[in-house]
Amino acid sequence: MKVAFQGETGAFSEEASLALFPESQPVPNPTFEAVFEAVRDGSSDRGVIPIENSLHGSVHQNYDLLREHALIITDEIQLRIRHNLLTVRGSNLENIRAVYSHPQALGQCRDFLRSTLAGVEIISSYDTAGAAKMVAEKNDPQCAAIAGAVAGTEYDLITLAANIESNHQNYTRFLALARSEDERPRAQERDVPMKTSIVYAQQDNVPGSLFKSLAVFALRDIDLFKIESRPLIGSPGKYLFYLDLAGSMSDEPVQNALRHLEEVAASVKILGTYAVGSIMDG
Amino acid sequence: MKVAFQGETGAFSEEASLALFPESQPVPNPTFEAVFEAVRDGSSDRGVIPIENSLHGSVHQNYDLLREHALIITDEIQLRIRHNLLTVRGSNLENIRAVYSHPQALGQCRDFLRSTLAGVEIISSYDTAGAAKMVAEKNDPQCAAIAGAVAGTEYDLITLAANIESNHQNYTRFLALARSEDERPRAQERDVPMKTSIVYAQQDNVPGSLFKSLAVFALRDIDLFKIESRPLIGSPGKYLFYLDLAGSMSDEPVQNALRHLEEVAASVKILGTYAVGSIMDG
Secondary structure (H helix, E strand, O other), X not given: OEEEEEOOOOOHHHHHHHHHOOOOEEEEEOOHHHHHHHHHOOOOOEEEEEEEEOOOEXXXXXXXHHHHOOXXXXXXXXXXXXXXXXXXXXXXXXXXXXXXXXXXXXXXXXXXXXXXXXXXXXXXXXXXXXXXXXXXXXXXXXXXXXXXXXXXXXXXXXXEEOOOOOOOOOEEEEEEEEEHHHOOOOOOHHHOOEEEEEEEEEOOOOOOHHHHHHHHHHOOOOOEEEEEEEEOOOOOOOEEEEEEEEOOOOOHHHHHHHHHHHHHEEEEEXXXXXXXXXXXXX | OEEEEEOOOOOHHHHHHHHHOOOOEEEEEOOHHHHHHHHHOOOOOEEEEEEEEOXXXXXXXXXXXXXXXXXXXXXXXXXXXXXXXXXXXXXXXXXXXXXXXXXXXXXXXXXXXHHHOOOOEEEEOOOHHHHHHHHHHHOOOOEEEEEOHHHHHHOOOEEEEOOOOOOOOOEEEEEEEEEHXXXXXXXXXXXXXXEEEXXXXXXXXXXXXXXHHHHHHHOOOOOEEEEEEEEOOOOOOOEEEEEEEEOOOOOHHHHHHHXXXXXXXXEEEEEEEEEOOOEEEO
16 A cells, blocks of 8 residues: 655654554655645555644645545544754764754744754755755765654664754644545444544625534534634635534434535535544654 | 834834834844733834734734733734845846745745756745845855845845745735733724634533534624634643634624623633724735
């Protein structure tokens, strides 16, 4: 089984892929679009993408791709994001003159960089694992990367400092995607808590239209895990809603609620039904 | 009138500050915390902070600071974010060997960097205007910055390429903050559309509790501009809600709705009541 992820070998997305599919072969891809495309054309069996981070919020780009593509969500997992300062064997903290990482990781480690590595050059890479790979290839004791522990192991780097992220409440939620015809049968789904993700657009910006759309769930005692409005730029007063609800598409109340939602919303897209994911300390 | 913003002179936050308060003196600050502190201790009369971006979503850090501080929102504005490649006079695109900018701006211009500047070193700075300032100070024709047009003018740089952001639907919403005793009287607020921002926590994770909290607005025909749930890490099943509603705290239905919300929510914090802001093409 091949699982497409965005980034280099050793990326957090690869860690999430292996946590979800331990027997699989993760396949690196340069962009999120390439991950969706690899699943769509069958060259990968699954794709794994980040959908929200506890500090940075929803990954709107991946919500847009979910809306544009016919893929469905099959699984989720939450990964604790821990950043480490990695370098080549034989070097140490005093040697470091340049630090490479993904812009978001550099931002998350801003306090560490400002205090412990003040004056050091901070250089952006396209991903954290890619930065680790480059530092390994350069083999320059003055260069370090910020990346996860898996990338350090992958590229045989040593850890100069661990858990250097400013805010330790740093979790990313990843989703696994499949073509709908490839989704595995859910024989046991009645035994585990399930979740269903949808995106919908309001019919009009009239007072109470959001309330009406949420009534379809409340009237059936269906709980919500997530709701987020997103303004549609260029259409003032129009919004998309991201919604995660408790329950499976095979539950009759969920089916009824979504049929009811179609009556009161302009458009509804079901992104998938899947088991509520575990939290993994990366 | 002094207005505190985060970043160097020429930052998008400064542009927003001057758009909101044309006669004011903007004051650069190193962090968002410093902006809140400057307003709290009276060294600045207002603070201006980004609260959400159309591509990256809500700035959770500033929502956290709003919850922790006693400041209130007095105004808002939306600024179109346009990025430019800036360098010193006499240089040109072929010369450029290193590009400096804020990590988020580098990410937003990823396509341009990959296509037009492939192989060039990409270096992170703490803000876009700070990158422009540094490039001007270096006075090295091989270095360029990605920043807004205002930063280019401020540091006397030339524009090698304009509007290089991958997605042009790039808007940031900024809020102005004041101590509640410093807020100006709102004599004319009945004449302009008003907005009120709140943060609240649910009483329990029981089915329908979100619905009940939204009912307090729907029952009074109060429209919502924004709703976003944010999981409280470490408290499974507990959420905060960010909510922007149509209307002013001086409207009786809004007062009644918020009193009603206090009955059904665990905690409610009113962040401010202010005129619906304009959209400005930066």
